[in-house]
Amino acid sequence: MRKSKLDQCQNIEDLRKAARRRAHKMVFDYIDGGADDEKTLAGNSSAFDKYSLLFRVLTGVDEVDTSITLLGQKMDQPFFCSPSAGNRLFHTEGERAVAKAAAAAGVVYCLSTLSSVSMEEIAALTTGPKWFQLYVWKDRGLVKEMLDRARAAGYRALILTVDLPIAGNRERDPRNGFTIPPHYGPRQTFEALKAPFWTLDYLTGAPIKYANLSADTPAVSLADFVAEQLHAGFNWRDAEWLLGEWNGPAVIKGVVRDDDARQAAALGFNAVMISNHGGRQLDHSPAPIDVLEEIVQAVGDKVEIILDGGVRRGTDILKALSLGATAVSFARPYLYGLAGGGEPGVKRALTIMAEAVRRDMALMGVRSLEEIDASFIRLIP
Amino acid sequence: MRKSKLDQCQNIEDLRKAARRRAHKMVFDYIDGGADDEKTLAGNSSAFDKYSLLFRVLTGVDEVDTSITLLGQKMDQPFFCSPSAGNRLFHTEGERAVAKAAAAAGVVYCLSTLSSVSMEEIAALTTGPKWFQLYVWKDRGLVKEMLDRARAAGYRALILTVDLPIAGNRERDPRNGFTIPPHYGPRQTFEALKAPFWTLDYLTGAPIKYANLSADTPAVSLADFVAEQLHAGFNWRDAEWLLGEWNGPAVIKGVVRDDDARQAAALGFNAVMISNHGGRQLDHSPAPIDVLEEIVQAVGDKVEIILDGGVRRGTDILKALSLGATAVSFARPYLYGLAGGGEPGVKRALTIMAEAVRRDMALMGVRSLEEIDASFIRLIP
Amino acid sequence: MRKSKLDQCQNIEDLRKAARRRAHKMVFDYIDGGADDEKTLAGNSSAFDKYSLLFRVLTGVDEVDTSITLLGQKMDQPFFCSPSAGNRLFHTEGERAVAKAAAAAGVVYCLSTLSSVSMEEIAALTTGPKWFQLYVWKDRGLVKEMLDRARAAGYRALILTVDLPIAGNRERDPRNGFTIPPHYGPRQTFEALKAPFWTLDYLTGAPIKYANLSADTPAVSLADFVAEQLHAGFNWRDAEWLLGEWNGPAVIKGVVRDDDARQAAALGFNAVMISNHGGRQLDHSPAPIDVLEEIVQAVGDKVEIILDGGVRRGTDILKALSLGATAVSFARPYLYGLAGGGEPGVKRALTIMAEAVRRDMALMGVRSLEEIDASFIRLIP
């Protein structure tokens, strides 16, 4: 998609349509889909609609400061990109595009364990702050190796994802015959004709693999890969061991219960990411916005709270902050941008969000994000 | 439907489509339909969507045990197949297919009074545990004879169905001219052309009849059959007499009120099945999941509680267990499988459910079903 | 519509379709439509869906008694036909059909002031109980004359309609160019071609007029007729005068507030009909079922409560009775029957309802209507 076309994308839904046009169906569906009946996928976003924002007037909003401090680091925006696997699947620029766009937007970049570009290459690409996301591998040696490499490469914080002990039931993927990396049968080849630019990139680009692993990536379903490689038995004691090994700022991602948040805070995590993995794991998980307030009440004075899931508009972000989140993160918005237009697409996604936050803060009568509190939000009767 | 096609059915809705393709319209509608405006039919399932599941993390779920104990018997799954009448209507393999699939899945098989294969033949077919479902016949001699035969054949528990004193108003059936066994007029013949495999089976198979009755089954509407044969005046005193006659484990099926549950427990029933007969009897009956909690509070310490109605996903099952049910049962899921593909279809239905329970337990952070409690579930605000 | 076709109508919606096929569009729309955006019209029915019915089991329902006592008179059913104007518009048999069907069903017949058959002719037609509905005419002499005639003709109770001080804003009627009696312009003539049987009846039948008025009925809109003839200034003192003039059993129709119900009871009315005129007057009036409970609590020990509005199913009736109504009434169900098939159509409507009440009582475990109470009903969570 040309830059001028991308600039006409006014919102994330426009970028989603761009992604659907450009990407192979199985790739678009992998980004777009969720588990089972996709109730949580839909609910993550629609739950925001149950809340209204009570704007304040005459506060003088000629200057609006969108920055926050997160894990001690200044960020220009109260949002960042959630880690996501195998970005080169979506566009040949892959994680490189996202890392550069994040740095340009002044927000932290979070690299996935399962990235398709190595952590060292990404680390060298920009000077922006970076965090490293970890899945729990069965092989403890591999975990320690990854922690060492991440620390050496300058990743400042660790994100431990805990809501994927096994893979969720994403029905679009087997229906499309989707594997990572893609396997091309007759059906996939036929669908490729509808996505010529993506296909050309894919065929002429470097093979897609999990770049942080030494072994080649086998073309298997995500469910099989997860079952074979990840450690479903990982528990709080293992997490304690991991925190000791890392010995640095740490974030736990995938919590929806206040008792789990308390446990994480007690163990030494510095931030809790409320997340249900974008509706891709347990369908009927609660929408993050619906459990935010109680988790803030439980541990908001001890750790930072990040809401991940369903965010599509600036108002979603400001609702989360009204209920006590320090920041929000999202994946699909930038992945739609990536699949629809590479680095300019990701930048467009982040620009849309940044402009929305600034505009919506002004419309709410909020000059800095510290002024936001629960008086701005309520459930619609 | 070929086995490979069945394996592509990822969920119960896929099996429902398979059933619609293969079975005669009047047969599919008999399975699929409900009473009046089918509000309860739809509500049984959609009521589950009002609840979300608050999964737990880092509990270590490398091993997940899906088994339960029900009426003192170990079952490999927390679900089983509700009894249903005349299964040979749906597929020539009929109750035989379901009994074999239940045994293979390690769950109890419940034979209907109105089965189209005799209780003795089914009893001899597998070594799995079996229960016998009883409608209350006007003829007390017939009731006693059935109890004797069931006991002799090894059926361990009795299920007394109490929500069918008369037949509900299922409007699809008269619209289709449906009777049991089917009567073929011009319209039925025309529709048969769209269901050639079903029709071939039906025409070449043994005549369909209620196999536990000595008399031949007349081709009448269900409403007329019920009115003529079943005892609408059957009451708690009669139930007490019946329990005395049976003198074994007994389940009451079709309760939605806590006072009825209390009465059943006081009378000596060992389990209460919360059910509205799948929305086929009184439309606007409450969804079982919506009355579960109060019935658990009323009698959960005295009897076992089984939720029957609307279950289509593993999460539905785990929601019921979170609210205190010991097990759930369902009919349409396996009947879609049966109508869509015979025994392999039923097995596919049970496999889908078993895999979902295992996966969803892991995603909820639950290693054994005893760990589930009400903290996992809540109404969406 | 032939008798055999009518017998295939399984529910009121089927009769509604029959009416739409047979009647002139402007006539069908006059029956079918409501005020403004028809929110109350739709809400009257859909409000019932918010409640579920908690059936009781094992009560012994071989015999079910559907009768009630209303204003001291035994009725075979807990429902009756609300009065409605100008029935010969809908079918040439008009009020005669309804009166005969009501008598056959064993329920009271309520004749409208604005009937198209005279009160004396209807009185002579059947031996069934009859009530007379009164609008408040500007001309007090006319009111007294009507009361005298009604008393003389044997109408036992008076229904005073109070929710029509002026006509509601029914937008379908002016859109169709509808007047009473109909005026035929080019558009009406064109539409008449689609309703040949209705048109033939209309053209060959006696002219339609308000048969209780000595003057001929002018072809004007209902709004104009009401504004000219009815007394918008009629108030509680006038009602007191009217009760004195009538000096017999009296019902007030069109109440939705408990304070109005209290006032009516204090003044001497014997029954309160909760009604919003079928959603034809003030749009956004509350659904009768939603205000029933508080009116029962206010005056249920002093007067009888009749719910009018939105009833389409037996379960609707039994919900109203569960919340304390003595009876329900409805108009559209029998008017669809009348417009779709004359007297057999009305009979079909009443039979559908009677069978549904009997069946649903049995399914609820209720042998007589005195057994029904609030334990049977609740709002769905």
Add this chain to the structure above:
Amino acid sequence: MRKSKLDQCQNIEDLRKAARRRAHKMVFDYIDGGADDEKTLAGNSSAFDKYSLLFRVLTGVDEVDTSITLLGQKMDQPFFCSPSAGNRLFHTEGERAVAKAAAAAGVVYCLSTLSSVSMEEIAALTTGPKWFQLYVWKDRGLVKEMLDRARAAGYRALILTVDLPIAGNRERDPRNGFTIPPHYGPRQTFEALKAPFWTLDYLTGAPIKYANLSADTPAVSLADFVAEQLHAGFNWRDAEWLLGEWNGPAVIKGVVRDDDARQAAALGFNAVMISNHGGRQLDHSPAPIDVLEEIVQAVGDKVEIILDGGVRRGTDILKALSLGATAVSFARPYLYGLAGGGEPGVKRALTIMAEAVRRDMALMGVRSLEEIDASFIRLIP
């Protein structure tokens, strides 16, 4: 649209359709659209549907008085036209049509700062009461000049709009390439062919400009114009200064919080307009009807409360008055009229509303608006 056609418009939705037919797409969309996902736009109206109106009977409504007193002035109706910018865009008669229609209806006329006819010309056009709406310009000299001119021209009250520190994100406008005044590119020219009458008027009429500004109006987006000209930093202290400069009756428009309403009352505003700018500014703002009650409780004894937003029916107006509003205002209803048919169209809109208020008061049993209170309204369960 011819007068006879306008008279057939029975409601505001009919006028909306007339506007869509007559006006250029970009102009219709400018009127019709809202911010972001237009949730607040839709919610402003649909929120009224959550409330029902409990009408009173037998109060004697032969005479109904729809008048109110607002800021000490008698108005024939409890509604008036909200100020709106650049009306000559919608129809060549522009603000002149609206001012004349308002005078004819006996309600105040509110001229926008950004009117396309000068305040002096409008002032001279009718003898009806007029208020002047002010945006806060960066140029304080311009503000003082406008106040002086408004006072001199006889505008009696000032409306300060406070919910537009910057422009909202109205996505239809850039999609249509809409600017004020319109810029005609190929796409706009093509669309013009579908709106020949509007286009002819536009091409032959005087150039459209903001008539209260000395400078010519540049063809830029509203967002750019607002950012350049209006003072986003305007705050409560500035408002205090403004009240001092004006020294007359003053209304604050765009408040949804009770604390802001308290602050406005304390500062000396005489009335609070609850408004979210018709859903054109911050999407997910609350519907005015949903925050009305608490603002009435907070300041209803000190200032008058005007509800602005979502009003389409007489019942909407009476709901707002039941909850304590003194009056309501609306813009789209009369703008649809204007775009659909010029002055007769505006008059039709106001007549529809006036007739509805009178009719609905009678149907509610209310003879004067002072009789309305909270007993008439409730949330539907």
